[in-house]
Amino acid sequence: MPTAVVDLAVRLGVQPAAHPPCVSLTQAGHMKRTLESDSWMAFKASQTIATDRCAFDWRAKVGPFGLISGRDALEDGDGRFDITALGVIPLARAQHTPALVRGELMRYLAEIAWAPHAILHNPELRWRVDGPDSLSVSAGVGATASEVILGLDSDGRIATAFAPDRPRSATPPILPTPWHGRFSDYRLVDTIWVPTVAEVAWSLPAKDVAYWRCRVASWNADGVETAREQSKRNRMTGPS
Incomplete structure (x- = not known):
């Protein structure tokens, strides 16, 4: 593993001996129904991200009273994207294709900032140093091979994630x-x-279109929120 990658993990606070199997977080934010929409829908979500393999599970409640549920996941090498009403009525489900897996793998790689233990402990990741402020991380093989470029800020922490060719459709x-x-x-x-x-x-031909924004309400490194972790929410969501 390149020294610059190990240094990134250390700057983010990861201790080589510490190896939680996953991290969990909760989010509150807004997202667009379509890229053409001018309106944003509020959501609340919970997510787990594995640190020893490429896997995550994001579950959200959207709209008035949270009547619409969304699930975006990567499990056992397969992608999943479902939308249901009242938790049981299917509204949309993405087909299981290599394009879906690539999209979910890219999401996992981009969100490694929320699961920094994976930098040292996920053997499925491949790293390349592109420059003093840029690292590339990849995973998958063949039709599902995926890569994301991570940009670092002035403190050496992950500030941006970029993929030049993420699929916008599973089919x-x-x-x-x-x-x-x-x-x-x-x-x-x-x-x-x-x-x-x-x-x-x-990044569309005419302009960049933001479609998803969030603030993290809680985060912990064992996948199960404790009373101690709950007490930290004010510190995370309060004024800087």
Whole structure:
């Protein structure tokens, strides 16, 4: 593993001997129903991210009273994207295709800022140093091979994530499109620096279109929120 990658993990507070199997976080934010929409829908979500393999599970409640549920996940090498009403009525489900897996893998790689233990402990990741402020991380093989470029801020923490060809559709035409995310407002949780603000956008021919924004309400490194972790929410969501 390149020294610059190990240094990134250390700057984010990861201790080589510490190896939680996953991290968990909760979010509150807004997202667009379509890229053409001018309106934003509020959501609340919970997410787990594995640190020893490429896997995550994001579950959200959207709209009035949280009547619409969304699930975006990568499990056992397969992608999943479902939308239901009242938790049981299916509204949309993405087909299981290599394009869906690539999209979910890219999300996992981009969100490694929220699971920094994976930098040292996920053997599925491949790293490349592109420059003093840029690292590339990849995973998958063949039709699902995926890569994301991570940009570092002046403190050496992850500030941006970029993929030049993330699929916008799980089925043809898959519309590979430049896609990028931004992370900011890092807060110290125990020994780990966690970005608490994020935004994601597609780079369309005419302009960049942001479609997802969130603030992290809670974060912990064992996948189960404790009373101690709950007591930290004010510190994470309060004024800087």
